[in-house]
Amino acid sequence: MKKRFVSLMMAGALTATALVGCGSSSGSGSDASSDSGKKDENPTAKAVDASKEGDNELSVYAWDAGFNIPALKAAEKAYQKKNPDFKLNIVETADSTEVQNRIILAGNAGDYSTLPDITLFQDHGIHQYTTNYPDVWKSVGDKDGEWDQFSQEKLSYSTINKKHYGYPVDNGAVIFAYRTDILEQCGYTMDDVTGITWDQWLEVGKTVHEKTGKYLLSMDNSGNDLPYMMLQAEGISQFKDGKASLTKNDKIEKIFEVLQKAKDNGSLLLCNSWSDYTDQSIQGDQVAGVMNGNWIIPTMQKVKENSGKWAITTLPTLSGEEGYASNGGSSLYITAACKGKKADLAKDFLHYTFGGGDGAVETYDAALTEGGVISTFAPAGKSDVYSKGVEFFENQPIYQTIVEYGTHVKEVEQSDYHYDLRTNVNTAITNLTQKDKSKRPTVKDALKEAEETTNAKMEADGQ
Amino acid sequence: MNNMGINIQKKQQRAGWFFLAPAALLIFVMNFYPMFQAFMMSLKTGVGKNMHFTTVPFFNYTRMFSDKIFKQSIGNTFFYLIIQVPVMLILAILLAQILNNKDLKFRGLFRTMVFLPCATSLVSYSLIFKSLFATRGLMNEIFIKLGIFKDYYNFLGDPWSAKIIIIIALLWRWTGYNMVFYLAGLQNIEYSVYEAAKIDGANGWKTFWHITVPLLKPTIIMTFIMSINGTLQLFDESVNLTNGGPANTSITMSHYIYNNSFSGTNVPNFGYASAMSFFVFILVGILAFINLKVGDSRD
Numbered sequence: 001m002k003k004r005f006v007s008l009m010m011a012g013a014l015t016a017t018a019l020v021g022c023g024s025s026s027g028s029g030s031d032a033s034s035d036s037g038k039k040d041e042n043p044t045a046k047a048v049d050a051s052k053e054g055d056n057e058l059s060v061y062a063w064d065a066g067f068n069i070p071a072l073k074a075a076e077k078a079y080q081k082k083n084p085d086f087k088l089n090i091v092e093t094a095d096s097t098e099v100q101n102r103i104i105l106a107g108n109a110g111d112y113s114t115l116p117d118i119t120l121f122q123d124h125g126i127h128q129y130t131t132n133y134p135d136v137w138k139s140v141g142d143k144d145g146e147w148d149q150f151s152q153e154k155l156s157y158s159t160i161n162k163k164h165y166g167y168p169v170d171n172g173a174v175i176f177a178y179r180t181d182i183l184e185q186c187g188y189t190m191d192d193v194t195g196i197t198w199d200q201w202l203e204v205g206k207t208v209h210e211k212t213g214k215y216l217l218s219m220d221n222s223g224n225d226l227p228y229m230m231l232q233a234e235g236i237s238q239f240k241d242g243k244a245s246l247t248k249n250d251k252i253e254k255i256f257e258v259l260q261k262a263k264d265n266g267s268l269l270l271c272n273s274w275s276d277y278t279d280q281s282i283q284g285d286q287v288a289g290v291m292n293g294n295w296i297i298p299t300m301q302k303v304k305e306n307s308g309k310w311a312i313t314t315l316p317t318l319s320g321e322e323g324y325a326s327n328g329g330s331s332l333y334i335t336a337a338c339k340g341k342k343a344d345l346a347k348d349f350l351h352y353t354f355g356g357g358d359g360a361v362e363t364y365d366a367a368l369t370e371g372g373v374i375s376t377f378a379p380a381g382k383s384d385v386y387s388k389g390v391e392f393f394e395n396q397p398i399y400q401t402i403v404e405y406g407t408h409v410k411e412v413e414q415s416d417y418h419y420d421l422r423t424n425v426n427t428a429i430t431n432l433t434q435k436d437k438s439k440r441p442t443v444k445d446a447l448k449e450a451e452e453t454t455n456a457k458m459e460a461d462g463q
Numbered sequence: 464m465n466n467m468g469i470n471i472q473k474k475q476q477r478a479g480w481f482f483l484a485p486a487a488l489l490i491f492v493m494n495f496y497p498m499f500q501a502f503m504m505s506l507k508t509g510v511g512k513n514m515h516f517t518t519v520p521f522f523n524y525t526r527m528f529s530d531k532i533f534k535q536s537i538g539n540t541f542f543y544l545i546i547q548v549p550v551m552l553i554l555a556i557l558l559a560q561i562l563n564n565k566d567l568k569f570r571g572l573f574r575t576m577v578f579l580p581c582a583t584s585l586v587s588y589s590l591i592f593k594s595l596f597a598t599r600g601l602m603n604e605i606f607i608k609l610g611i612f613k614d615y616y617n618f619l620g621d622p623w624s625a626k627i628i629i630i631i632a633l634l635w636r637w638t639g640y641n642m643v644f645y646l647a648g649l650q651n652i653e654y655s656v657y658e659a660a661k662i663d664g665a666n667g668w669k670t671f672w673h674i675t676v677p678l679l680k681p682t683i684i685m686t687f688i689m690s691i692n693g694t695l696q697l698f699d700e701s702v703n704l705t706n707g708g709p710a711n712t713s714i715t716m717s718h719y720i721y722n723n724s725f726s727g728t729n730v731p732n733f734g735y736a737s738a739m740s741f742f743v744f745i746l747v748g749i750l751a752f753i754n755l756k757v758g759d760s761r762d
Contacts, residue, residue: 097728272620280599420729457530
């Protein structure tokens with residue numbers, strides 16, 4: 001009897017190991033190894049059990065140890081003045097995508113208890129996620145922050161169906177930074193690139209490329225944000241009444257013509273990936289200009305020998321007015337896992353710090369000095385920390401300038417399909433800029449294709 | 464006393480079922496049940512939490528044929544399949560033939576070297592190829608120093624060269640793997656058969672074509688099915704080497720399915736993604752069936 005039992009156990013163990021073995025055997029191609037590779041070196045957040053925390057503790061998901069996390073630490077410190085025993089457990093995630101994946105996981109399972117009390121979330125994604133997972137986040141509309149003091153454009157992301165959800169953290173205001181030494185070499189000054197039309201800009205770009213071999217602008221063409229920023233500076237959205245709309249506005253067509261010309265005359269470098277964009281084009285010193293959300297500044301500052309050679313200004317536009325845009329950035333949201341007294345604590349904490357309460361200036365000042373996080377909160381922009389000149393940018397008080405830029409950004413229609421459209425617009429740009437000019441579609445056709453593909457997906461998803 | 468009624472055969476049968484049961488149960492719970500669930504899911508639509516059955520039955524299945532990106536991904540996958548699999552298998556069989564030569568010195572060393580790429584992880588080798596062929600990567604530098612290129616060439620930024628580089632990467636990674644199967648197959652062929660052929664005056668090509676290939680047929684069919692299956696599910700290279708780009712010109716079916724379910728930038732549409740997975744499943748089934756039929760020597 002005993003023997004039989006032992007052999008049964010062995011058989012069981014064998015089948016178990018055989019099954020495990022099956023999982024790792026491979027043909028040629030897709031294995032389980034794919035998901036273990038990419039993010040292993042980065043920290044991976046553990047699921048949080050919000051119910052096991054003390055009453056005076058909050059947990060939060062956030063990414064980027066050099067940026068968002070110092071900002072949260074600053075907020076914790078500021079709030080401890082009001083509530084000395086308060087503790088904030090910051091759970092670092094590998095990137096913003098990991099937070100999104102965790103929301104998907106909890107949302108599809110219908111179990112929000114694995115989420116922390118607060119999550120940081122990408123501004124461009126929040127609309128789509130609140131539409132599709134309506135009860136993941138709690139509205140904070142009933143708590144009045146001093147919302148008037150914030151950039152209205154920033155708040156437009158976190159306001160969904162007139163309800164307000166998020167507390168803004170950073171500022172996505174777009175800067176156009178130029179290398180003044182290179183401009184000078186080509187006979188230009190910063191005034192020559194401020195408040196100009198894109199056609200004038202193309203001339204400058206051509207001269208710079210011919211004289212120095214450098215590009216006046218570069219962008220990651222696997223996630224090209226240029227059209228979004230350029231169109232926002234015109235006050236135009238790529239969406240109209242909830243649908244992708246690229247063909248009905250001549251200005252959109254003109255912007256894409258600018259991109260095409262810029263690529264052809266050597267003003268624009270399109271990179272294959274984000275890392276090519278940051279590591280090769282910017283840090284590899286291939287460019288004389290950078291246009292992106294101001295969070296790109298730490299990337300630029302890594303090239304120490306270029307310190308003092310950069311200056312920032314606004315975007316060119318089609319008409320020659322100074323252009324203002326915003327790209328990227330994130331806000332803090334209270335999740336459904338945060339209940340009862342905890343929810344009150346979370347609201348109070350966020351209101352006091354990021355939401356414009358008594359600790360806001362202190363929080364934002366520390367966030368700037370520790371992590372380079374620039375606020376959209378107008379009073380913070382007036383503090384001493386913000387008005388300091390920055391050596392890297394010829395002692396320009398760039399932080400103050402950026403907060404000011406942020407207040408000028410026009411609100412444009414946002415959509416759940418922001419990233420879908422961006423992918424399809426990328427395809428359009430790639431086709432419009434391919435080497436063999438005879439194969440290029442017309443701008444109109446390329447835009448029509450991108451519009452149709454996006455709208456087809458919208459319709460199919462809505463079936 | 465009841466036991467006397469059961470004869471030995473029945474007893475053995477019962478033991479057989481007993482041994483089979485745990486494995487069968489586990490396979491059922493972990494494989495077949497999820498497959499059934501995936502099929503049910505493929506009939507639903509809606510993103511995020513709002514999943515519901517489609518009003519038009521099999522809507523997801525008709526949707527994929529009007530989805531331009533999915534059609535492109537099918538085209539890309541078959542491009543890889545048609546170019547890469549034959550080239551790889553021919554290379555593998557030739558290498559196996561060379562490395563099976565008894566008089567070759569350092570045979571073990573060469574075999575190890577050819578097989579070694581298979582020991583690298585798919586992600587890491589994709590990333591290495593990515594940096595090799597980057598615009599300022601090693602390959603560009605070499606070509607420029609040798610005077611073949613005048614200017615840096617953006618390999619991964621051009622639709623054609625991006626696909627070719629994926630194929631080169633695949634060849635590097637998988638040729639050795641298939642070679643090992645052929646080597647094993649070759650060891651099973653009696654050397655006396657070759658000697659007899661030699662006496663009959665057959666040259667190297669003839670012995671290869673008339674002896675090696677027919678005797679290796681089962682192995683060839685197996686490697687074919689495995690390679691087709693693997694290529695149809697190609698994922699890591701597309702994601703890590705080119706990220707499907709430029710403009711989705713190198714995206715594979717699995718990569719597109721992944722983008723629809725786990726990309727993170729978008730809320731997933733699991734229903735549509737499972738429908739596409741079933742399409743890939745059916746394709747693999749059909750191709751494997753054709754392969755088996757073509758290779759079947761019985762009448």
